[in-house]
Amino acid sequence: MSRIIVVTSGKGGVGKTTTTSNLGAAIAKQNRSVALIDADFGLRNLDLLLGLEERVVYTAIDVLAGECRLAQALVKDKRLKGLVLLPAAQNRNKESVQPEQMKKIATALAKGYDYILIDCPAGIELGFRNAISAAQEALIVTTPEVAAVRDADRVIGLLEAEGVNKINLIVNRVKPWMVEENKMMSVEDVLELLGVPLIGVVPDDEKVIVATNKGEPLVLGEYDSLPAQAYLNIARRLEGEKVPFLDLMANQGNLLTRLRRMFGG
Amino acid sequence: MLNMIKRLLEMLFPWNNNTNSRSHAKSRLKLIIAHDRASINPDMMEAMREEILDVVARYVEVDREEMEFSLCNDQRMTSLTANLPIRQIKRMCELKEQIKENKSLDLQQIEITEIELEAEVKPNKTSI
Numbered sequence: 529m530s531r532i533i534v535v536t537s538g539k540g541g542v543g544k545t546t547t548t549s550n551l552g553a554a555i556a557k558q559n560r561s562v563a564l565i566d567a568d569f570g571l572r573n574l575d576l577l578l579g580l581e582e583r584v585v586y587t588a589i590d591v592l593a594g595e596c597r598l599a600q601a602l603v604k605d606k607r608l609k610g611l612v613l614l615p616a617a618q619n620r621n622k623e624s625v626q627p628e629q630m631k632k633i634a635t636a637l638a639k640g641y642d643y644i645l646i647d648c649p650a651g652i653e654l655g656f657r658n659a660i661s662a663a664q665e666a667l668i669v670t671t672p673e674v675a676a677v678r679d680a681d682r683v684i685g686l687l688e689a690e691g692v693n694k695i696n697l698i699v700n701r702v703k704p705w706m707v708e709e710n711k712m713m714s715v716e717d718v719l720e721l722l723g724v725p726l727i728g729v730v731p732d733d734e735k736v737i738v739a740t741n742k743g744e745p746l747v748l749g750e751y752d753s754l755p756a757q758a759y760l761n762i763a764r765r766l767e768g769e770k771v772p773f774l775d776l777m778a779n780q781g782n783l784l785t786r787l788r789r790m791f792g793g
Numbered sequence: 794m795l796n797m798i799k800r801l802l803e804m805l806f807p808w809n810n811n812t813n814s815r816s817h818a819k820s821r822l823k824l825i826i827a828h829d830r831a832s833i834n835p836d837m838m839e840a841m842r843e844e845i846l847d848v849v850a851r852y853v854e855v856d857r858e859e860m861e862f863s864l865c866n867d868q869r870m871t872s873l874t875a876n877l878p879i880r881q882i883k884r885m886c887e888l889k890e891q892i893k894e895n896k897s898l899d900l901q902q903i904e905i906t907e908i909e910l911e912a913e914v915k916p917n918k919t920s921i
Contacts, residue, residue: 674818681826710815717819721826 530638531766534567534663534692538679540650545698546592546736548647549577550755551667553745555643556611561600563641565634567659568649569625575615579743585738589617592629598636607748609782612641622654627661634662643766652686658665660687665694668724672702672713681722694725698762703732704776712752715773728762730755758759798851826834845875854880 533546548564555562566574566586575581586601591614599613614637617624628644637644648659660666666687672678680697687695692775700714706712715729733755739746743793746756754774842862847853861876 672818674822677822678825682829685830707815710813713815713818713822717815718852721822746856 530636530642530644530714532634532662532664533643533766534646534648534660535645535667535669536656536659536683536687537650537669537676538652538683539670539676542564542669542676543645543730543736544650545573545577546740547667547669547698547700547730547759548573548645548760550745550747551741551762552578552611552643552645552757553605553608553707553747554759555645556605556608556761557747558767559610560642560763560767561610561640562643562645563612563614563637565614565630565637565644565646567630567646567655569616569655569658570621571649572616572618572619574647575603575613576743577740578605578613578745580613580615580744583613587615587617588630588633589620591633592625598633607743610641612663619762620657622649625658627654627658630702631662640653652683656681656683656686660690660692663692663763665696666692667696667698667727668722669698669700670722672699672703672707672715672718677718677721678712684722686722695724695726697722698728698730699726700730701732702729702776708777726773727765728758729776730758731774823865824863831864846877849877853877853882858881860869 534543535551537544545568552562552564564574564578566572568574569589575584580603581605585603586596588601590596591598591601602612602614605613614633634644634646644662646659649655655719668680668684670676684695687693698718699718702715703712707714715726717732719726727728731754733753735746735749735753739749747759748752749756754776758774764771817842817908818849845862846855846860859878865872865874874912
């Protein structure tokens with residue numbers, strides 16, 4: 529039984545596409561087959577983050593127009609067995625696809641893959657409705673910032689109204705040192721506000737930008753980097769494993785904080 | 794240069810600047826999320842507030858300055874919380890005066906409850 533999961537956030541720029549690409553790679557690394565659907569028509573980027581942009585030939589629009597078969601449009605990742613991408617059309621807008629059509633594609637893919645991850649565009653308009661049309665469950669990506677949390681709450685409400693009730697939260701770009709200084713909301717704060725179960729905490733890390741620069745998902749690079757570990761943990765939790773959350777605060781024992789503690793801070 | 798020293802000091806001694814933006818963000822979000830979820834527009838909220846206050850004010854004197862009226866949310870449940878500090882509970886005679894103007898209230902009902910209350914008190918007195 530395959531799972532169709534939409535990755536969404538409401539607000540743009542919180543890391544939906546980064547999450548989709550890294551989580552897709554992490555799932556594939558657990559020896560599961562996974563198809564990533566870029567639902568961001570007109571502003572596609574998932575191909576770029578995966579480093580597959582040069583190999584895109586057909587897009588979802590071509591499949592819907594009957595110009596190619598679904599299997600032809602899928603771009604296979606040569607580094608990871610079982611990971612494929614269905615690219616969005618770049619020269620069209622969101623209105624060129626309807627929810628029913630997206631549903632058809634996702635359900636067709638579900639026959640051949642364990643996981644279908646749909647990268648949702650920002651906003652709550654047609655693009656969003658397309659992306660969630662086939663979804664059985666959702667991963668909400670948010671950052672510990674007011675605008676992102678507010679939008680996440682709105683999207684959770686919309687998903688519940690659409691009957692998507694299996695909703696899990698990923699808190700992205702957590703800066704533990706800021707939380708410690710009470711300058712940023714903690715993961716617990718965000719959880720309390722949103723009231724949906726947590727499935728992952730991803731620390732803010734320069735390595736994420738470096739990895740996107742190279743078009744290489746983090747889990748393919750250094751295995752022990754903290755964000756890579758975070759994505760692998762999410763993949764394992766999706767499989768039903770009980771994996772403890774990373775202790776981000778543990779890494780904050782640098783000279784500065786130790787000095788401060790010495791002075792009673 | 795001065796700025797740099799200031800920043801360094803702030804980094805070393807964060808308690809010097811008591812800006813706790815974390816709790817600020819949280820409390821602001823609590824309020825706005827509750828509003829978003831309940832999707833009551835401010836005008837409607839204000840009208841509801843006035844009406845509730847009118848009703849309450851008929852029976853008790855409310856401290857209008859100290860009162861709080863807000864939508865709260867807890868684990869995806871939204872509730873309306875009104876915190877109305879009572880200055881004084883009105884006397885029965887005052888109440889009757891007010892009710893005369895408002896025919897929708899059943900005056901007799903209130904008199905009965907008052908009598909019942911008195912009846913409860915009296916036996917106690919005799920027992921002492």
